[in-house]
Amino acid sequence: MKFRIKILPFLILISLVSVFGYQIYSGFNFYKEQEARLEQDVMIAMKNADFREIYWRIDLIRLEAAVNRKSSSSEIKIDIPRLEDAIDIQNYFLKDLHQSVRQLKKPDFKVYCNLLQTELIDKGIMLETFTELIDIRDGRTIESVPSDISGVERSHYKQYTFPFDVDGIYAYRLNIKQPELFILKKMSGILTASFCLVILVVLSYVYLYKTILRQKTLDEIKSDFVNNMTHELKTPVSVAYAANDALLNYGMMNEPEKRVQYLQIMKQQLSHLTSLIEQILTMSVEERKNLKLNSEKINLSGLFESLKEQYLLSATKNVRIEVDVVPFDLTIESDLIHFRNVIGNLIENSIKYSGENVSIDLSAKISDGKISISVKDNGIGIPSHALSRIFDRFYRVSTGNIHDVKGYGLGLYYVKTIVGKMGGKITVKSTEGKGTEFIITYEN
């Protein structure tokens, strides 16, 4: 298990890098595809515009011929294929057509540029451009639209060249400003989706890793707990047995002083046993999320007094507990065992997280139909940054050099779970170095 958990971060890292790499790879491929597509679209647009320009010239020739030979019946008839059909065959015939028509009428570059813009807009390519008529042999610009292009920064433009005449002398050249931005914009949907996917995968992995670590901590704590507990349970039982034996078998019954002493020892051990059982209960709440609580009337004065006695008896420090319940016969509907554990846990913490002289005020009162129960101590207090976390599972304030107090960070989690299940609320107020007060409130 340990080995597996150790290599887990590496596996996660490797798979994250793979996911990330794959996203970049497919994004790059997609970009290349879009770039090729743009080029194809532009070339088709340039060809179409060229074809239309020739068609325009032919129309013009036809019109001029008609005007010239108004009386004559023999009209020039040039059968022009429709644009759609022409797209297929134009590669073969366009240049020839150019040559033939050129003899009758020279290409009109401005008309070509207008037609090209319409074609580009048709294809959804609406970018900053300029178009040139160039001499392929020396790359010289013969004409351009707009006519003044001296100020343009050519490095920002991508060139698409379309040679259109048979002799390979002239070509149209379309210059598109930063087509990469246009492609990236087109890809923005897919890029956002990829980005979200990567974030989602990262978050899931982090969550997974945290859960596994938590589970591991829980496992370790549990086995720790079971080991310690088995050991600790034996001690009070055997001490109580020994005291009992002494009373029964060695005639201690007749010596009142010894009798009281042995009975006290037995009581102490039983009280220790009770607190160990409380811890086991705490742990089992942690295990059983849907635990069922019984409900019975509990007299708070009686319960507080009995807890006071239990903790005074088992305390190794100088503890003073003040009980104050108003009205004296105040009762609460709750599960006796768990409620006792809740208050017991708070008292135990007050003793654990205090100096040698511990003073605890255990009080309960009712006002506006609300019962509030308070456990207040003069202990070390809780730093304000930790206040919001002390009810979390396994959370422990690092005790620094004041104490080396044993604990599992489960007590307050248990307290909050039980109080919540009983329909109550728990809040905490604390000042470091002065003390802490836990207040539980119930609507009666």
Ligand code: ADP
């Ligand atoms: P544990 O006592 O086993 O560490 P708890 O859940 O009972 O776990 O308490 C969580 C943390 O809250 C403790 O580690 C301690 O730092 C702090 N704490 C709880 N009660 C008090 C208190 N009365 N005074 C000061 N600190 C307290």
